Amino acid sequence: MVVPAAGEHGAGFDEARSAARGLGSALAPAPVTVPVGEALGTVLAAPLHALGDVPAADASAMDGFAVRGPGPWRVVGQALAGAGPSAPLDDGHAVEVATGALVPAGTDRVLPVEVVRLVGAAAGADAVVHLDGTPPDRRHVRPRGEECSAGEPLLPAGRRVVPGVLGLAASTGSDCLQVRRRPRVAALLTGDEVVAAGLPVPGQVRDAVGPLLPGAVASLGGDLVALERCGDAPGELDAALERLGSGGADVLLTCGMAGSGPADRLRPWLARTGARLVVDGVEVRPGHPMLLASLPGGTPLVGLPGNPLAAVAALLGLLGPLLDGLSGLTPPVRAEAVLTDWEPRGRPATVLLPVRRRPDGAVEPAGPSGPAQLRGLAAADAVAVVPPGWSGGAVELLPVP
């Protein structure tokens, strides 16, 4: 699919997102099997199944006494977590148990220490357990298989491996997971005027994109593996992109030179190298010159416009969906909120608007958000996607990258 040309109208924002996702899916690498400890941030490439019953046997949920039959109960032993099963309980008997210990066969319930009175020996055998006050309404036994039983599907493929997934996989017996790795992204910042340190003098601009890229790429599911710079002189972009392209990254990212000005060399370079434009401009503000190309060797290149908020818009509109496709991520359910205190002023394009949450659950503009301004983004709780023609009501919210 080729999405419309720059200088004309560009793709709709949703159309651009799905084209980027589609390209990513078509290029998705084969799944790999990795140890659980190395899987954080990847995406499950196969459903996660329980390898056994969890817990593997009935276990106490409280520190207290496993009892059988009506009380009082004579203490006949002790069971700690990690020990094997104790002898089956008879009526009128109790075993002192720690949380997590196996309860003896025949246990009716566990009485927490808080609700019993011990009479006789201070602890251990020969003490007698009396119920003190009202009996608890719960058994306080975690039955075998309470969490899951062997073979049960726990999570579908396509889920991001977050810390909770690692804990679940480990607790249900997995040592390895089948995943798609986080795509590696190599970036190139362009422009003679862009400086990396200090207060910019007239004619210079301080690089605002380089510092935000590692975290933004990570939050979109990729790893920034290279960050290079090049100036505007003829040949600099070509050399830098060739160098970057030979580094084995899954995605190339450029910032600046996406427009049609005298020093904007990206589109001519793409044309010269025979790249295929998959998305050529998007009907969104800011960020309309953003592009997505497929280089002759198949590597995708995302062109971010140079204005910093426009660059972030392109990260959200193109890089995020591309990385989702490459990693096989199932898109999360669309988040929405009512947008207030913002005037559409007849804008014909989708607007990406940094917003903050209000106590009533609605969202409002978070601060100044011109294409070259980051004050709103830095104060934002989300980025609202305001469609053309919006005149009030709920809008889609994207996480701040």
Ligand SMILES: Nc1nc2c(c(=O)[nH]1)N[C@H]1C(S)=C(S)[C@@H](COP(=O)(O)OP(=O)(O)OC[C@H]3O[C@@H](n4cnc5c(N)ncnc54)[C@H](O)[C@@H]3O)O[C@H]1N2
């Ligand atoms: N005739 C037209 N001119 C422009 C249009 C248009 O439609 N017709 N679109 C404007 C929009 S919107 C944007 S966005 C920019 C896109 O420009 P480029 O992608 O070619 O980017 P540059 O020209 O290289 O830079 C634009 C602007 O951003 C500053 N910049 C660049 N890199 C950084 C950085 N790393 N950190 C901070 N700021 C950066 C650069 O100095 C420029 O001021 O084109 C408009 N023009």
Ligand code: MOO
């Ligand atoms: O991409 Mo530009 O920054 O739309 O303003």
